[in-house]
Amino acid sequence: MSEIKVDTLTGKTSATTVTGPDLFKTDELQGKTSAGDITVTSEGGAATMQLQQGLAKAWANFHQDGTQSIDGSINITSITDSGVGESSFGISNALSNGNDNIPTTTVGAGLSNTHSVFNLARTTVVKIETYAGSSYTDASEINMLVHGDLA
Amino acid sequence: MSTVKVDTLVASDGTSPVTLTKQHAAKTWTNWNGQGTAAIRDSFNTASITDNGTGDTTVTVSNAFANADFSTVCGRDSTLSQTRPKLLNMSRDTALSTTVSRYLSVEGTGSSTVADEDCEFNFVTIHGDLA
Numbered sequence: 001m002s003e004i005k006v007d008t009l010t011g012k013t014s015a016t017t018v019t020g021p022d023l024f025k026t027d028e029l030q031g032k033t034s035a036g037d038i039t040v041t042s043e044g045g046a047a048t049m050q051l052q053q054g055l056a057k058a059w060a061n062f063h064q065d066g067t068q069s070i071d072g073s074i075n076i077t078s079i080t081d082s083g084v085g086e087s088s089f090g091i092s093n094a095l096s097n098g099n100d101n102i103p104t105t106t107v108g109a110g111l112s113n114t115h116s117v118f119n120l121a122r123t124t125v126v127k128i129e130t131y132a133g134s135s136y137t138d139a140s141e142i143n144m145l146v147h148g149d150l151a
Numbered sequence: 152m153s154t155v156k157v158d159t160l161v162a163s164d165g166t167s168p169v170t171l172t173k174q175h176a177a178k179t180w181t182n183w184n185g186q187g188t189a190a191i192r193d194s195f196n197t198a199s200i201t202d203n204g205t206g207d208t209t210v211t212v213s214n215a216f217a218n219a220d221f222s223t224v225c226g227r228d229s230t231l232s233q234t235r236p237k238l239l240n241m242s243r244d245t246a247l248s249t250t251v252s253r254y255l256s257v258e259g260t261g262s263s264t265v266a267d268e269d270c271e272f273n274f275v276t277i278h279g280d281l282a
Contacts, residue, residue, distance in 0.1 A: 022163050024155075032156040039159040040176075041168045042281035047214035049281070051160070053195040054176025099193035101180040103226030103274040117229045117239050118272055129229050134238050134259070145224065147180040147276055148193060 058146035064138035085136035087128050093150050094123045100148030104128055107141035116142050179212045180276040185269040206256040206267030214281050219246040221279025227256055228272035241273055
């Protein structure tokens with residue numbers, strides 16, 4: 001195996017463009033000009049957009065029935081049972097403000113008109129409520145997705 | 152840990168989109184306040200929203216999708232100022248084009264009593280291919 005050790009790469013034809021292999025392995029990507037800003041090309045090639053803004057900053061698959069717990073997640077540190085149908089989540093890496101996009105979906109087998117809604121967002125806490133019709137209920141599976149800016 | 156610092160990622164042909172192995176980024180998301188004059192609170196790839204009436208909002212994205220077969224997830228708040236709990240929902244009504252979709256928010260006190268509602272927090276996230 002050949003190995004090149006270098007601190008900075010500069011394009012030969014264009015100083016800002018370096019063409020690499022089809023597969024490039026690294027453990028971390030950062031924007032060069034701004035660490036949190038990497039531009040990617042759209043599938044059709046007609047547009048470019050920021051990569052980081054499209055990445056989910058947190059998600060959770062959790063249940064409220066029985067002892068509330070998280071079944072799968074990213075960037076979620078804890079779940080707290082705040083009452084029937086109410087769950088509060090701690091966020092590991094804080095969000096930068098309370099203006100985040102937080103849709104939820106409820107998988108409520110056997111429950112009528114089961115739906116979950118956002119109740120509260122802070123930089124490190126998100127609260128979700130679940131109803132069956134017009135009453136609070138504990139659902140067997142809820143999915144939550146968070147997009148926004150990390151601090 | 153090794154770190155690569157770069158401003159733009161493209162495929163090695165210089166123009167095609169780069170593959171993020173087993174990862175797919177959302178192409179747009181919008182958080183808006185539907186009460187009073189509807190206004191975007193924060194967003195990504197969203198050009199504008201239009202208030203079509205109570206609980207009825209049109210969202211226009213900046214960069215168009217390749218087709219209208221994108222996947223949309225929606226959400227809303229529990230309207231803190233009102234008596235809870237109640238029946239609440241927010242959903243996509245229709246994709247009017249590759250850039251414009253219409254969303255409806257409703258509330259009710261039971262499954263048979265539902266009305267359109269301007270709610271404070273509305274959420275839309277879309278995954279799919281951009282043009």
